[in-house]
Amino acid sequence: MRRIAAAMILALPGVLAALPAAADPLPAVSDRVVQYHIRAALDTASRQITGTETLTWRNPSAADAVSELQFHLYLNAFKNTRTTFMRESGGRMRGASAGADSWGWIDVTSIRTAAGADLKPSLAFIQPDDGNPDDQTVARVVLPEPVSPGRSVTLEISFTSQLPRVFARTGYEGDFYLAGQWFPKLGVYEPAGMRGRAASGWNCHQYHAESEFYADYGTFTVEITVPSNFVVGATGARTSERRHANGTTTHVFEQADVHDFAWTADPDYLVVKETFSAERDVTPAEYERTAKLLGRTPDEVRLSDVEITVLLQPDHRPQARRHIEAAKAGLKWYGLWYGRYPYKTLTVVDPAPGASGAGGMEYPTFITAGTLWLFNRWPFDRIRMLEEVTIHEFGHQFWYALVGNNEFEEAWLDEGLNTWSTAKAMLATYGRGRSAVEFLGFTMDDEEALRVRNSPEARYNRILAAAWDYTPSSEYGFYAYEKPALALATLEGYLGEQAMARLMRTYHERWRFKHPRSEDFFALVDEMTGRDWSWYFDQVVRGTDAVDYDVGSASSVLVKRGRGVFDGPGGRTTVSAADAAKADAEAERTGKGVYRTVVVVRRSGGVRLPVEVAFKFEGKPVERQAWDGRATFRKFVFERPEKLEWVDVDPDRRIALDANWLNNGRRLRADSRPAASWTARWLFVIQHLITAVGLM
Amino acid sequence: MIASVRAGLRAAASQPKLPLLVWGWYALLALVPILPVFSAWNAVLGPSTEAQKILRRFDISVYADLVQDSAASAMGSPLRGLIAALAVAAISSAFVFGGTVEVLGRGGEPGPFLQRFFSGGGRYFGRFLRLALVAAASALLAAGAVSAAVAGALSPLGGSEWEPARYLAAALTAAAALATAGLFLLALDYARIQVARDGSRGMLKAYLGGLGFTLRNLASVFGVAIAFALMLAALALAYLAYEANTPAAGSWGAIAALSIVMQAIVFGRVFLRVAMVGAERHLDLARRPAARPAPAGPSPGPTSPA
Structure with a gap:
């Protein structure tokens, strides 16, 4: 970690505001590595989708000949209780539970090359993440001959997908169908160097409970046949509709430059x-x-x-x-x-x-x-x-579809960036202080809500972790969503609104239709600010510790008159105890004299961030001093005619990551109104409880 | 029924010290758990600059910080205090009801108010406590059985594709449970009123008597209860309107105003309950005019024979 000058960091907003904006035009199209043409029919009696898929994959590598393909077969996550997804989730997700004996699976019934070579005999399930032999969510097939760099291979696949009763994203409930992760979908072939890989290979993770997805960009043409009374919606634009004599209708959807395809049907x-x-x-x-x-x-x-x-x-x-x-x-x-x-x-x-x-x-x-x-x-x-x-x-x-980070390995890059963006969009649309709730006088906004789960005890996981590695798994929510959002808000606190806006715009433009990793984001921050921010990301994204600054103590007392013999320019003077006491009493009475103010500001969390400390002396404007925040505490001593009114660490609350803002500031004259205001309400609630019992 | 409601309201209004005393007693009990809360919160919020935010509006992030703050989270004893206060309130309710029926029953008679209240409380305490136990057990069992039966009967609604049906099923189940519990608790009221009138000693018999009266006069009994429930709902709505339209209590004056409004609401609730007892007493007198009167005069003790 590089030692930095706190004052320089704290002065960054002014510096960055003057930086010219990087101009990265939006790319018009993606690299289109894959082309899917799927013909699918829904059987509402069996809850099955039967489909055929013509899949063309282009080897994006400049050097590797690729001899195997890896597929996601994610409906197999719901095949039995021993899959990785079911073991990790226990059959429960976000308040919903798996239905009894309502299993989901996908069978590849046939897989051939366009030339007719049968690949089915080579199809094998693999478990790259946990070696669980009962997990069939990833399969590989061996090609008859390797695909050369830049060349393509086309496969004809037939499959049957059994939808489960919906409890985790995909399935049916009554006549409602949501088909997600429902077809054989290729993983991402990553040549050496891509996303920091040392060696080329497929990136194709098993389906985990606390994870979402990762796939390559391409074009989708999907024909969905359902009973004609069903309303269908899907990824992309509906390009045609064909009614059939058997009471079904085929809806055709097309979309380019996307990496997944989902659809829904419900009459x-x-x-x-x-x-x-x-x-x-x-x-x-x-x-x-x-x-x-x-x-x-x-x-x-x-x-x-x-x-x-x-x-x-x-x-x-x-x-x-x-x-x-x-x-x-x-x-x-x-x-x-x-x-x-x-x-x-x-x-x-x-x-x-x-x-x-x-x-x-x-x-x-x-x-x-x-x-x-x-x-x-x-x-x-x-x-x-x-x-x-x-x-x-x-x-x-924006953060998943257009900028397609790997959600398995770096969930924070989409969930965290998006949680931060959601809060800003909510505030911009519905107003600060009330964007989330305005209910019978109770109001809350999304930025306040973000801080609720942060605490000094939240220091056992790191943001940058595989989605299934957060322990316990319930921590996924905080470390993939809220904490990264707070980390970005803190970064914005350091950079200022304008520089942060330009940074995020550039990151999006540069990585639209691509697969960035965390290092790409970090590098862009360095590039755009002209500084090394590893000290920040090492602690906040790669590290586990919490941020908590507080005021350990603050006092401001009149300096007592010295007693004894003093040598000065006017000669030697002797101050008797009685004279000194009299002078002290007078100073106490009038409040005039010299105050010795001692403030101890502490870093209670493990994360070391530069902060500002604000001091307000009576009758004087607020003074600010920078502290690099590295030591466990810093003592500030003043001797001046004014008494300290209050002291505040990070007075502008730039450090949204701070786990407790209540201890950031100290007023020397305590104010009982906040406690009285809330206690009055609690008294009211408790009185009602007691009265309800007592008047029975 | 309307005559009884009017009579109850008149009775409560003619004895203003009675709701005042009951309100004061429960306010005192509520202070037991709340004072340590105030002390703990004030230690954290008082010197905090951040806490000034909540003088403008409730801020959930400040509340979250407060709850996790080491000083303020040491609130185990206030929680124990609340449980203790609730237990005392439950036990003392027998005394309070005894005092209430005594004051309402002998409102026109001479003698200091407090003497009448404490005399009634003491005289009926043991009997009313036993009655309350019988009623609570009955209400719990009956409400549980009824809600299970209703939930079972309405289970097709719970799985309906028409979403409001799910809420309807839940609401009907809750309403059935509440109505059943209400029936058994109203029976408790009438049993206590009849014990005070008749001087009965057998509490199971007295409770069955109250239950019988309630069932025989179901419409009037529930009519009275619903009338007071509506008045209570109006009070709650008035409070919500105040809360929704008043800025956060930021100044001492605003905090005082909020506190006064809240206490007025609690007092209103106590007043309505006292009035309801008055109304129930009036209904009992009207429907059982020939009942044997209880012996007058001070009680020799809660467990002494009549």
């Missing part, structure tokens, strides 16, 4: 459509402000129109507007801040009652939200859960 969906208009839904002032913030021209931040489709449960009809507005807020703020949403469509799915496990999930151009009938009307409609989920899942279009 009960209420379809709500609206266009996000780049002209009407964003004001000229918002374009101008964003352009100025990012150092771009208004044309560079101009957005494009998007067709929003909300597939709503009929019981949630009164919440249609809220879904649309939240989707528009996402399109606007993420688009302005990070770059135009490049797709023409966005589909928002409201899962059926009993299928909450399918809610709150992201797929390219297709997200699932989730709400309750209870939230249809006042006052529950002011609990903005649906808005938050919609904006968050939409935000994954």
